Amino acid sequence: MKRSRFGIAAMVGGFVGEWACAAAAQSAYAADSAFLKVLTERVDFTVQQIPALGRHLWQLPSIIDGRTALLLLGIVVAGLAAEVVARLLLSRLRVRTIDRLVGHSPLRAFGAALMLDIVALVALFIAGRVVLSRMGDPQSIGHLLGQQVFQALFYWRAFNLLFRAFLRPATPEGRIAPVDDATARSLLIALNWVVVLPLIANHLGRALLNTGAPKEVVSAAIILYAPLIAACLLWVVWHWHKEMAAWLSAMVSDRKVGRQLKLDAAHRWWMFGLAFYAAMGAAAVYAALTESGTAARGLGMIETTLLVLLLFETLMHRVTRHIVSELPMAGDVVADCLRLIARLYAIILIADALMVRVLGAMTADEWVAHDRGAKIAAISLVAIYAFWRFLRFRMDSYIAANPLPSADAAADSEDDVKVAASRLRTLMPLLRAMAGSVILVVGGLLVLSELGVNITPLIAGASVFGLAVSFGSQSLVRDVVSGIFFLAEDAFRIGEYVDCSKVKGTVEGFSVRCLKLRHQNGQLHIVPFGQVMHITNFSRDWTVVKFNLAFAPGTDVELLRKTVKKIGTDMMEEPAFKPILMQPLKMQGVVDIKDSSLIVRFKFMARPKNPSAIQRMGVRRMYEQLPKVGIQFATPTMPFTIPGMVPVATATTITPSAAAPAAAAPPAEAPPAPAKAAE
Incomplete structure (x- = not known):
């Protein structure tokens, strides 16, 4: 009975779920069908306005008289002529300024040259305003069109000024972008087209409205020329994609993480460019059909943000590219923090444009809370990243200032080498790895x-x-x-x-x-x-080194003790051994008498830095000074000699000729320091 109830409940649940899914799919299909129906109707209605567009264009000569047309042309000609003349007059001063400052401060050279270019832009502004003032009534069609032409011209030349300041095709000494002369000229043309083509598309529609064209006619015009503008932008992206790839790939640092991934993205940037400008063309057509240009303005904002970000990244690369050391400098750390700030701000602007304007996923009021949270998160991320970079900078500086001992430190016994790290x-x-992990986890969660x-x-x-x-x-x-x-x-x-x-x-x-x-x-x-x-x-605090030497029978032991003590005291006073020796070289006493030789033990206490050098020096000085006071080392004795054979010593004591090497060489399993070889 229980199974049957469960079976009935499962069947009912299945029917309800199936009905709910079918209802949801039906409602979604109905919504899509309604949208497509409205969109189709709008397309048909807009296409029907094309004859009206032709009639309006035919009437433009009667709307815009010859004087107005000449003044519109005069705004462009006068503005460009004033800019060219100003640039020619300031060209020598610009070149001298760049040559004088670029060797000392590339940023100052860039700023000074940019200020001279702004003077030329001011000349364009004045000349354009003078011609615009002759257009008559501010509410007239001619003045409105003149205002449009002047705004478009000034906007274009302002961006051209920025592009020219970074590319400098004629003055490579002051160039900010990491490209050659031919690439700089090509990129200047390409970037100008990227700015001019959207300007033309935007101001054509506004010009038709100012000349009295109905909105339906303007929409029909946009549907006609928007695909053409988009096709031109796609051609610009494809035609100059190699030059832009050279610019982007040259800014990829060899010392950053993910270099190969960044290089691949730089070489394949054109895929994003084609998709972006295709979306811009579709957004313009959609705006013409729905009379809502929100998506198009959002994409335009994204384009401007990306261009400004590209110029900022190029400026930071030019400022920091002289840093060739593997250890990051303080300026490199500051530049990375500024890069992060610019990138996060660009991400917030792009997210705002996408969510509110392009996709319409939320309204401006709904986005306010998300925008505030994103900005607080960005500030927190910048603070955490800056703290980590400066902490790592201090750690890397300490590591660089305190290098590790070399692997063959023991072999360089005569040199003042560093045996152990602090x-x-x-x-x-x-500590650096642990600090990075903690900051990454805590900062990421925050x-x-x-x-x-x-x-x-x-x-x-x-x-x-x-x-x-x-x-x-x-x-x-x-x-x-x-x-x-x-x-x-x-x-x-x-x-x-x-x-x-x-x-x-x-x-x-x-x-x-x-x-x-x-x-x-x-x-x-x-x-x-x-x-x-x-x-x-074996390398901590101190070490006691003991070694034996063999002397001839009848050696004055007291004289030997005093002489060795004098040698040890003199070595303690020398600057080369004073930091190492803790107790002087001295004689411990006679330890054995065998094979007609006197075996005497010596010792000293030293820091475990390089005691073998002290031992060799002590043996050497005893070898030089003891014979002078009448103390002789033991010599090998032979009970008999066979003609033609080399005599073989019967004693196993240390002779003067073998004393120093024997004292310096540790056993096979001994450490490089003589502390292990003491006994």
Whole structure:
């Protein structure tokens, strides 16, 4: 009975779900059908206005008299002539200014040349206004058309001024864009077309309205010329796509993350350009049909934002491209922060244009709350990024100022080399990685929270995931925890020679899980911290070096002691050994008498930097000074000699000729420092 009830309930639920889906699909289909019907009717109605458009264009000579047409042409001619004359008069001054300032400050050279170009633009403005003032009544058709022509001309030349300031086809010394002369000339033409063609499309419709054409006629005109303008823009994108790709790819830094991905995007930018200008043409046609130009204005705003962002990124690249060091400079950090601010602001403007104007997903009032959250999130992101970059800059500066000891530091025993890194220098790479991870996680959660995303499930999910990982990777957790304690206790530093019970070597690096030891023969041992039972550090604090020398029978032991003490005291006073020696070289006493030789032990205490150099120098000075006071080293003795054979010494003592090398060479398994070879 229970199964039958469940079966009936499932059947009823299935019928209800099917009915709901069918109803939703039917309503969506009905909405789409209604929209298509209205759109088709608008297309038919607008196409029917084409004959009226032809009649209106035929009547334009009677609407615009010859004087008005000449004045309209005069605005363009006078403005352009004034700009050209001003540019020619200021050309020498511009070249001298660029040559004088570009070597010291490229930004000042750019600003000075831009100010001279603005003077030429002011001349265009004055000449155009003078001609416009002769158009008569401000409410007349001629004056309205003249105002349009003047606005379009000034807008075009203002953008041309910016493009010319960055490209400088005639003065490559002051060029901001990283392109050659031929590419600069081609790009200047292309960017002018990108500005002029939308201007023509926009002002043609307004001009028809000002001449008294009905809105239906203007819509018909837009339907006719908007696809043509869009086709021209598509041709511009395709014809100059290689030149623009050269500009974009030249700004991709070799030191940034994702360089290959950025290069691919720079070389394939034309795909986005074709899609964008095709959408602009469709938006213009749609605006003509629906009498709503919101989408077209939104796309125009996106185009302007992207152009301004391109110029800003080019300026930042020109300012910072002289920084060739792998270590980021303070100016590079500031430039990256400014880039982030500009990019985030551009993203907010583009999102506003898309959501409100292009797609119509929400009204302007509904977007206010999202816009406020996006701006707060952007400010938070900029603050977090600036904090991280300056923190990393300080860490990288410290790492660069405190280089790690070289792998062959022990071999350069005669030089003042750095044997071990400081504790902070040892931990700095790990601290940098940990700080970056913490800032990334906390900052990401903060930004998502400002954007309206509920971060509670993310935190809970991360906790559950971390717990599952900890249970499934107990050995990994043990390695990490052991490594944290070893690092906290300062058990080793990079460059120190340690013994980890199973392997020995110089600490070359480490991570949160394992330790990297370089054996003196070249092998690299990677030891997980969980397998390290104890660490014996041979390079910490101090070391006592003991060695034996053999002297001839009858040696005055007291004279030997005093002479060696004098040698040790003199070495303690020398600047080369004073920072290293903690106790002077001295004689401990006679340890053995065998094979007709007196075995004497010597010792000294030094810092574990390079004690082998002190030992070799002490043996050398004893070899030079002891014979002068009558103390002789032991010599090999032979009980008999066979003719034709080289005599073989029967004693195993250290002779003067072999004393220094024997004292310097450690055993096969000994560390580079002589502390291991002391006994």
